[in-house]
Amino acid sequence: MIELDRLSVDIRGTPILRDVSLSLAAGEVFGLVGESGSGKSMTALALMGLLPKGARATGAIRLDGEDLLGLSERQMCDRRGRVLGMIFQEPMTALNPVQTIGDQVAETLLIHGRAGRAEARDAARRMLDRVGLTADRFPLTRYPHELSGGQRQRVCIALVIALRPRLLIADEPTTALDVTTQAGILDLLGRLVREEGMALMLITHDLAVTARIADRVAVMEKGRIVETAPTETLFRQRRHPYTRALFGASTHQPDRMPATGDAPLLSVEGVVRDYRLPRRTVLGPTPMFRAVNGVSFTLRQGESLGLVGESGCGKSTLTRAILGLEPVQAGRITLGGQTISPAMPNAMRARMQVVFQDPYGSFNPRHKVERLIAEPFHLTGRPADAGKRIDAALREVGLSPDDRHKYPHEFSGGQRQRIAIARALITRPSLILLDEAVSALDVRVRAQVLDLLADLQARHGLSYLFVSHDLSVVRRITDRVMVMNAGEIVEAGETAQVFRAPTHPYTKSLIAAAPTIPEAWREEETADAG
Amino acid sequence: MTRYLLTRFASLFATLLAASLVIFALLEVVPGDVAAVMLGLNAAPEAVAALRDQLGLDAPLVTRYVTWITGFFTGDLGTSYTYRVPVAELIAARLWVSLPLAIYALALSTVIAIPIGLIAAMRAGRPADSAIMGVTQLGIAVPNFWFAMFLVLIFAIQLRWFPAGGFSGWDKGLWEGLRSLTLPALALAVQQASIMARVTRSATLETLDQDYIRTARAKGLSRTQTVLRHALRNAMIPVLTILGLQFSFLLAGAIIIENVFYLPGLGRLIFQAITQNDLIVVKSVVMLLVFAIVLVNFVVDLAYAAVDPRLRARA
Numbered sequence: 117m118i119e120l121d122r123l124s125v126d127i128r129g130t131p132i133l134r135d136v137s138l139s140l141a142a143g144e145v146f147g148l149v150g151e152s153g154s155g156k157s158m159t160a161l162a163l164m165g166l167l168p169k170g171a172r173a174t175g176a177i178r179l180d181g182e183d184l185l186g187l188s189e190r191q192m193c194d195r196r197g198r199v200l201g202m203i204f205q206e207p208m209t210a211l212n213p214v215q216t217i218g219d220q221v222a223e224t225l226l227i228h229g230r231a232g233r234a235e236a237r238d239a240a241r242r243m244l245d246r247v248g249l250t251a252d253r254f255p256l257t258r259y260p261h262e263l264s265g266g267q268r269q270r271v272c273i274a275l276v277i278a279l280r281p282r283l284l285i286a287d288e289p290t291t292a293l294d295v296t297t298q299a300g301i302l303d304l305l306g307r308l309v310r311e312e313g314m315a316l317m318l319i320t321h322d323l324a325v326t327a328r329i330a331d332r333v334a335v336m337e338k339g340r341i342v343e344t345a346p347t348e349t350l351f352r353q354r355r356h357p358y359t360r361a362l363f364g365a366s367t368h369q370p371d372r373m374p375a376t377g378d379a380p381l382l383s384v385e386g387v388v389r390d391y392r393l394p395r396r397t398v399l400g401p402t403p404m405f406r407a408v409n410g411v412s413f414t415l416r417q418g419e420s421l422g423l424v425g426e427s428g429c430g431k432s433t434l435t436r437a438i439l440g441l442e443p444v445q446a447g448r449i450t451l452g453g454q455t456i457s458p459a460m461p462n463a464m465r466a467r468m469q470v471v472f473q474d475p476y477g478s479f480n481p482r483h484k485v486e487r488l489i490a491e492p493f494h495l496t497g498r499p500a501d502a503g504k505r506i507d508a509a510l511r512e513v514g515l516s517p518d519d520r521h522k523y524p525h526e527f528s529g530g531q532r533q534r535i536a537i538a539r540a541l542i543t544r545p546s547l548i549l550l551d552e553a554v555s556a557l558d559v560r561v562r563a564q565v566l567d568l569l570a571d572l573q574a575r576h577g578l579s580y581l582f583v584s585h586d587l588s589v590v591r592r593i594t595d596r597v598m599v600m601n602a603g604e605i606v607e608a609g610e611t612a613q614v615f616r617a618p619t620h621p622y623t624k625s626l627i628a629a630a631p632t633i634p635e636a637w638r639e640e641e642t643a644d645a646g
Numbered sequence: 647m648t649r650y651l652l653t654r655f656a657s658l659f660a661t662l663l664a665a666s667l668v669i670f671a672l673l674e675v676v677p678g679d680v681a682a683v684m685l686g687l688n689a690a691p692e693a694v695a696a697l698r699d700q701l702g703l704d705a706p707l708v709t710r711y712v713t714w715i716t717g718f719f720t721g722d723l724g725t726s727y728t729y730r731v732p733v734a735e736l737i738a739a740r741l742w743v744s745l746p747l748a749i750y751a752l753a754l755s756t757v758i759a760i761p762i763g764l765i766a767a768m769r770a771g772r773p774a775d776s777a778i779m780g781v782t783q784l785g786i787a788v789p790n791f792w793f794a795m796f797l798v799l800i801f802a803i804q805l806r807w808f809p810a811g812g813f814s815g816w817d818k819g820l821w822e823g824l825r826s827l828t829l830p831a832l833a834l835a836v837q838q839a840s841i842m843a844r845v846t847r848s849a850t851l852e853t854l855d856q857d858y859i860r861t862a863r864a865k866g867l868s869r870t871q872t873v874l875r876h877a878l879r880n881a882m883i884p885v886l887t888i889l890g891l892q893f894s895f896l897l898a899g900a901i902i903i904e905n906v907f908y909l910p911g912l913g914r915l916i917f918q919a920i921t922q923n924d925l926i927v928v929k930s931v932v933m934l935l936v937f938a939i940v941l942v943n944f945v946v947d948l949a950y951a952a953v954d955p956r957l958r959a960r961a
Binding site: 189193195196200203204206212213214215223228261275276 | 856857858860861862863864865866867868871875876879880953954955956
């Protein structure tokens with residue numbers, strides 16, 4: 117039905133895509149996987165005729181025999197939304213914030229002249245029902261900011277399927293969503309494809325997601341498709357070295373020793389954290405929201421403890437309380453026996469450092485690496501051998517001492533995360549909080565950073581509190597894990613045990629929702645290696 | 647929404663109260679005895695004392711403050727020291743020139759600025775954009791009095807379409823009044839429109855970078871449809887901010903243009919009052935301007951909420 121024939125794209129002379137050929141049949145789910153910069157999204161934008169300025173496409177994109185590359189912009193406008201639909205990664209920003217969801221869904225019909233106003237409104241209602249947003253809770257007059265990420269992604273799907281396009285392209289549609297929400301969206305997409313006979317091109321960096329719903333998968337590397345095969349065949353055989361590398365990285369198990377020490381390092385006892393909400397009436401009482409409700413746990417010296425939960429469960433709030441950034445309303449947090457509070461002395465803060473998710477946003481772009489890494493010295497006073505320690509920290513994270521004179525923009529995402537780890541190490545802390553520290557990284561880079569973390573832990577006896585929504589990562593690098601839901605720890609225990617036999621219903625639903633590559637498909641890996 | 651309105655109202659009154667206290671206090675500490683100035687250097691002390699009494703200058707501070715504020719509601723703001731006419735009448739007459747002039751100039755500026763700002767944004771980096779950016783740069787750089795004289799030379803002296811100066815008054819009909827305000831309004835609008843066009847352009851460019859624009863394009867909207875249906879309203883917030891600031895400026899800041907066109911506006915009134923130490927006029931005109939500016943900001947706040955549903959929800 118749709119066929120890409122030796123599609124190549126250049127942007128101002130730089131090759132972006134090279135000889136991309138693939139085809140999709142109606143009712144088929146086609147997975148396109150690869151790391152960032154591999155050309156997955158460019159392939160989608162080329163299909164939609166929405167390539168950035170200065171881009172030139174050659175080859176052919178045939179939809180039911182018609183070459184889309186030969187069409188004028190006006191003709192493409194007619195095809196987009198009617199026969200070609202696309203949804204994007206970031207549902208939080210994908211909808212116009214000042215228009216109601218009803219108007220945004222109805223617009224697809226109006227713009228293509230397929231319905232009058234009243235008719236379009238009725239159709240919008242039907243579409244929202246179709247994607248699971250019912251009239252009682254989601255009237256057409258709702259605005260996007262009143263909806264959660266998963267609900268917004270459902271609105272995006274509704275507006276894209278309103279005209280039953282022949283091809284639906286979904287570019288990382290669930291990457292920004294929680295696992296249970298992700299499962300819901302993937303199921304919805306799968307159902308729509310079957311019921312409407314659409315073709316779905318699912319673009320993702322996550323092999324497990326394609327394993328869950330794709331019929332066929334293509335692997336992209338540096339603008340080329342290196343391997344295309346039915347999903348199961350691709351996962352079992354892994355013909356191309358790049359496919360093997362990706363597969364290996366996504367199931368990579370860092371070489372780490374289980375924690376041995378018994379000495380408690382961080383102790384959290386009955387911690388409660390309340391937030392004020394805006395008042396409902398002018399003089400009424402201030403309503404409170406309990407973000408963390410009676411949480412207790414102990415983190416031992418040299419141990420890796422995972423904290424998993426979905427967005428809004430309170431894990432970030434708990435993290436901020438542990439860092440002593442916000443006061444707690446009840447309970448006590450101690451580090452090495454001393455109480456943590458916003459008023460604690462700097463020397464204590466120096467014993468605990470943090471690495472955040474976003475390697476792009478957490479550095480001042482105008483500071484050099486040297487200054488960024490030395491920042492925590494304001495807690496301890498700048499030691500005489502500061503220069504040496506900066507060099508040592510850079511070497512420890514696998515960078516070169518010469519990198520100290522560079523600016524953050526000169527580094528890749530993985531390297532920046534290494535800089536963030538070097539910054540965390542500089543005060544020689546005993547505890548490092550890793551707040552979604554590898555979530556933004558590509559699988560291969562992620563595997564390297566996880567190795568680095570395991571290595572540093574072994575060398576320095578560090579303790580990690582690993583906060584993440586990504587169950588597969590937590591599973592691979594923690595000794596114990598805690599599952600948080602609605603401000604409470606609902607289950608805690610040895611990581612292997614919790615994942616093998618979860619007891620709490622919430623943990624069960626979380627593990628069931630997380631996409632995984634079936635065990636059976638992995639086996640041949642050992643056969644290959646042997 | 648009610649909450650939003652109430653908080654805006656509360657802040658409106660608080661600002662007005664604070665401003666009135668500051669204005670009153672400032673003019674109290676200004677040196678110089680008004681009565682002595684009015685009667686000249688050789689006045690007898692008794693005469694000065696009598697005048698002070700007549701002007702109510704000897705009353706306690708609080709009484710004078712309250713009298714002044716209540717005067718705003720009753721229309722009795724005292725008598726000008728130099729013109730010897732009621733201040734309220736003086737201000738009202740000038741307001742009938744300045745307010746229409748400000749609105750006229752702002753309307754012209756908006757009508758010019760928003761379309762050309764949008765065109766520049768849609769053609770960013772292309773010749774049309776460069777041309778608009780160049781012209782608006784010039785519009786900001788050229789002083790408005792120079793531009794005013796230029797307009798007078800062409801449209802008043804050469805073409806004789808509009809009067810070169812003076813104000814006919816509204817008695818001769820709306821058209822005559824507008825005719826005498828057209829050149830001044832245009833002279834004022836050029837600079838304001840240049841600023842607003844640039845703000846519109848950059849705000850629109852910023853919204854065109856947003857994800858929801860990509861969604862709209864994927865639905866099949868053309869570039870122009872995307873701008874008009876999705877980008878414009880989202881770009882309005884910074885534009886509204888500028889609009890509010892410009893109105894406030896135009897109301898009182900048109901003094902040079904008022905001089906060029908010999909218009910009896912508020913700017914000239916306040917300038918004369920200051921040079922003549924006519925503090926009672928200064929006090930009330932300044933308060934009136936503060937009131938107008940606070941009111942404009944209030945309206946702008948309401949406009950924000952009308953444009954952006956998230957603001958309605960937050961408050």
